[in-house]
Amino acid sequence: MSKSFPSPPKWADRFLSWYCNPKLLEQVQGDVHELFYWRLEEKGPRKAKRSFAWDVIRLFRWSNIKRKSNKTQKLNNIAMFKNYFKIGLRNLWKQRMPSAINVIGLSLAIGCCLVSFKYIEFQLVRDSFHEKGDQIYLGTHKAFEDNGVYEYGYFSWAIGDLIREDYAGVKNVVQYNTRSVQVELGDQAFSENGAFTNKEFFDVFSFDIIYGDKEALANKDRVALAEMTAKRFFGDIDPIGKIVNITIGGESNDFEVGVVYKEAPNNSSIWPEVIIHPDWFIGDADRKTLIANFFLELEQGVDFTDVIRQLQSLVTVQNGFNLDRKYEEVGLEPLTTMAKNSDRIRFGLGSRPPMAPMILLACIASFMLILATFNYINIATAMATRRIKEIGIRKVIGSNRGQLVVQFLTENLILCALAMVLGCLLAAGFFIPKFNVISGSTLKLDILNHTNLQLFLVGLLFFLTFASGAYPAFFVSRFKPVRIFRGSESVGGKRRFTMGLLTFQFVLAMITIVAGVASVQNNNLYENKAWGYNQNDKLVVNLSKEKFQAFRSEAMKNPNVLDVAASFNSLNKHWDFRKMKIGELEYEGQYLRSDAYYPEFMEIPLAEGRYFDKAIPSDLTSSILVNQAFIRAFQLEDFVGATVTIDSTNFQIVGVLKDYFYSSFQDGIEPAVFKAQPDSLLTTLTFQAREDKMIELRDQLESTWAQIESEAPFSAHFQSEVRAREFEDMRGLRNVLVFTASLAVLLSAMGLFGLVSLNISARFKDFGIKKVLGASAMNLLGDVYKQFSFIVIFAVVAGSLLAVKVVDLLLVSVYGEHTPVNIVPLGLAGLLLLMVAAITINIQMRRVRLMNPAETLRTE
Amino acid sequence: MKGTNIGELEELVLLVIGVLYEGAYGVSVLKEIKEQTGREVNISAIHAVMNRLEDKGFLRSEMGGSSNTRGGRRKRNYYLTSSGRATLDQVRSVREKLYNQLSPSASYNLSV
Structure with a gap:
């Protein structure tokens, strides 16, 4: 140029x-x-x-830009996809058995995934229902305590008031104190979670008001009730203006119901049942020493880091109060992350969701998904090899490999979508309701208005389609037409990949069975574990110090009462840990006060020494009983003469009790101490009922109660039921694990069934010829057996080794102390798997045995 | 077929193609408009308008001869169709009808 x-x-x-x-x-x-x-x-x-x-x-504009496909090509594509769909549906129908295995397997896995997704999402997404959620912050400060600087989720009221008055960018400030209060109406009385906060609470948080107006709460004699609480008192009517009596810390007052609001969904960190004017909390206390959680609602568009910077001036204000509490720094924690960070922020609100169940559920869901996907891969590959002629013809006519892959993926999509629908039905109708019963949650499958769930479903559908369909599609589309028609394509040849997947499936099945069996084993062990005392036929009644004697003497007249003992609280319901000291050694231990008779009454066996003796006056003042763990912890050679200091009072040990469980089994046994006290300080009576009369006795005592005490409700429980919750949780977990194990066995058996069946079908003609020549059924199936039994046995061995490690981890986190994975679960699991495999193969064997060789040879 | 109403630039292009009679193609239309009205229109706009007018049936086109400056590429020649001519006539009559209704005696204050 x-x-x-x-x-x-x-x-x-x-x-x-x-x-x-x-x-x-x-x-x-x-x-x-x-x-x-x-x-x-x-x-x-x-x-x-x-x-x-x-x-x-x-x-460079639309009309000039070249487009790949013009109209005619597009039409062709649609026609092609229509054809794919038709062929896909026909194929599903033609090969009903393997298709059914695939669909059922996938839908079971999808059901499991949905349950765990719902649960995990529910646990992780907290406090999300507030409309202004992104503008609400919890006020925090950093302070020096216990040799370190920690973050605390509260302010003093004086500081909170200052923020309300002075700071730009802060729209509303809501202080929030909670305290259990007793609400009474007529002869009903309930203990409720009371929140002390002002009416702005309803401006900031999205609690819908059902009846009344929030302005009513400006009056300190009006309260707001949560819907369920109001229903309990008044039924379905509008309760505005009704009077309830509320006891706050020993002081009773009448309040008028001003507002009824819808309660929080149960992933909320704040769930007040009664909202009371804050003045009732303050009383005469100094606002500088009184503390509360403070929520700040910022103006829209205000950057919270700016606000934090402004708020730093409060540090000097607080420290100017000259109190013990010195602030290092003031901060804000977003409402949405408050629960997640509740480990870091002391005395904040909300709690971190427990990780262990989430991990367990996620593991189960992915196990199932893997099993079902592998089933699909294996069966689909085997199924597709029967359509090898179709593939050959398609290739000859001119479809390229990509188109074949698309065709197979489309068919796969149909199948997965089908499984998806089934899986949703399964989850909604069966899995989730069952899971709710086990876990005590209230999950619901609301596909229509739950965006996250919809996204998850779509994601899962595509993931499944590709994860399960990619290998078969690529494998099948690789065949060369010439070789197909010449018959030299070795279709059923070495299927190492398939066999590998099957092995892996059986290994997973093995692990889940072992987990299931081990949990059953440990559960039984737990439920039969000795509690260290006699919990049977004992009725526990809680009462006040004033009515103690009156009730006791009245109750003793009852013929069903054999014996009675008093304590401050009953075993397994008591949480009082104190520092105990002998010389330089110091441990924290359980401290239970009771009358002199209680330990003997509970039949806690003595190891050494004696029980308390009422006749010895010093036993009621300076004597204690300890457990064996106490002796071990303090390394006492001889308990006589040892002086134990608890709360700067000195005690002598008079006896050593054999170890007993005073809290959950997982917690194990730490040092524990009984201290005898006069009856006037005790609030719990435990009655030994006549055999089989416990329920009768409870009803009788309830009417006795009504004669003596009219105000407080009758509160009683059976000593044998204090572990009900603990056992229930474990049974729930056991059920989940057993269910998982049975699903896993079912899925892998289905996979094996499908594979064996396809394997046999492909060699039906072989078998026919061999049969004519006089081979027995055993001869015929010899190598089928050999092939598959090797896989199963290998899986049992490898699975056992893995299970010992994996299941042990699980057991440690659930049961704490547990029987290790021993030969019982391993043997049972192995046996079960071998049996299932044998049965599966034998069902197929029947086909061969009953086959008429003439028929197979005549056709084609 | 799209509507028969045409815009201002469309009218202008249609007129110019009519005026050029034979030998109307992108560049010649552009040059003619510049010469006759002093307006500089981008070639892309001319192409877009001509395509639109052809869709409406006011123009027809065929590939014509090539020239050196075009690097041997042929040009697409456009011709006014009878319906294009009719539309021009209609547009003109509407304009004239309205124009004639302007009162000659009244003075229009332009300085608002």
Whole structure:
């Protein structure tokens, strides 16, 4: 190109040729070139070049841009997909058995996934229902305590008041104190979670008001009730204006119901049942020493880091109060992350969701998913090899490999969608309700208005489609037509991949069975574990100090009462840990006060020494009984003469009790101490009932109670039931694990069944010939057996080794102390798997045995 | 077929193509508009308008001869169709009818 004769900028020209529709390219390019040379003469090369580029850019518009597919091609595509769908559906129908195995397996797995998704989402997404959630922050401060600086989720009231008055960008400040209060109406009385907060609470948080107006709460004699609480008292009517009596810390007052609001969903960190004016909490206390959680609602669009910077001035204010509490720094924690960070923020609100169940559920769901997907891969590969002629013909006609892959993926999508629908039905109708019963949660499958769930479902559908369909699709589309028709494509040849997957499935099944069996084993062990005392036929009644004697003497007249003992609280319901000291050694231990008779009454066996003796006055003041763990912890050779200091009082040990469980089994046994006290300080009576009369006795005592005490409700429980909750949780877990194990066995058996069946079908003609020549059924199936039994046995061995490790981890986290995975679960699991495999193969064997060789040989 | 109403630039292009009679194609239309009205229209706009007018049936086109400056590329020649001509006539009559209704005596204050 000579310098004297400039040409249009090359990049622009190329760009034009690249994007322009070839049908238009000639005239368009001609025009711009002509314009270029015209402008070259008129305006000079620089301007001409610039204009050329500008023209090219301006021509880059929809009507000129080349599009790959024009209309006719699109139509073809649709027709092709229609054909894929039709062929896919026909194939599903034609090969009903393997298709059913696939669909059932996948839908079971999807059901499991849905349950765990719902549960995990529910646990992780907390406090999300507030409309202004992103503007609400919990006020925090950092302070020095216990040799370190920690973050605390509260302020003093004085500081909270300052924030309300002074700071720009803060729209509302809500203080929030909770305290258990007793609410009474007529002869009903309930203990409720009372919240002390002002009426702005309803501006900031999205609790819907059902009856009444929040302004009513400006009056300190009005309260707000949660819907369920109101229903309990008043039934379904509008309770506004009704009077309830509320006891706050020993002081009773009448309140008028001003507001009824809908309670929080149970993933909320704040769930007040009664909202009371804050003045009732303050009383005469100094606002500088009184603390509360403070929620700040910021103005829209305000950056919370700016607000934090402003708030730092409070540090000097607080420290100017000259109290013990010195702030280092003031901060804000978003409401939405408050629960997640509740480990870090002391005395904040909300709690971190427990990780162990989430991990367990996620593991179960992925196990199931893996099993079902592997089933699919194996069966689909085997199924597709029967359609090898179709593939050959399609290839000859001209479809390329990509199109075949798309075809198989489409078929897979149909199947997965089917499984999806079934899985949702399964989850909604069976899995989730059952799971709710076990876990005590209230999960619901609301597909229509739950965006996260919809996203999850769509994601899962595509994941399943590709994860399960990719290998079969690529495997099958690889065959060469020439070899297919010549018959030299070794279809059923070495299927190492398939066999590998099957092995893996059986290993997983093995692990889940071992987990299931081990949990059953440990559960039984737990439920039969001795508690260390006699919990049978004992009725526990809680009462007040004033009515203690009156009730006791009245109750003793009852013929069903054999014996009675008093204590401050009953075993397994008591949480009082105190520091205990002997010389320099110090441990924290359980401290239970009772009358002199209680330990003997509970039949806690003595190891050494004696029980308390009422006749010895010092036993009621300076004597204690300890457990064996106490002796071990303090390494006492001889308990006599040892002086134990608890709360700066000295005690003598008079006896050693054998170890007993005073809290959950997982917690194990730490040092524990009984201290005898006069009856006047005790609030719990434990009655030994006549055998089988316990329930009768409870009802009788309830009416006795009504004669003596009219105000407080009768509160009683059976000593044998204090572990009910603990056992229930474990039974729930056991049920989940056993269910998982049975699913896993079912899925892997189905996979094996499908594979064996396809394997046999492919060699039906072989078998026919062999049979004619006189082979027995055993001969025929010898190598089928050999192949599959090797897999199962290998899986049992490998699975056992893995299970010992994996299941042990699980057991440690659930049961704490547990029987290790021993030969029982391993043997049972192995036996079960071998049996299932044998049965599965034998069902198929029947087909071969009953087969008439003439028939197979005649066809085709 | 799209509606028969045409815009201002469409009318202008239609007129110019009519005026050029034979030999109307992108660049010649662009040059003619510039000469006759002084307006500089981008070539992309001309192409878009001509395509639209062809869709409406006011123009027809065929590939014509090539020239050196076009690097041997052929051009697409456009011709006015009878319905294009009719539309021009209709547009003109509407304009004239309205124009004639302007009162000659009244003075219109332009300086608002």
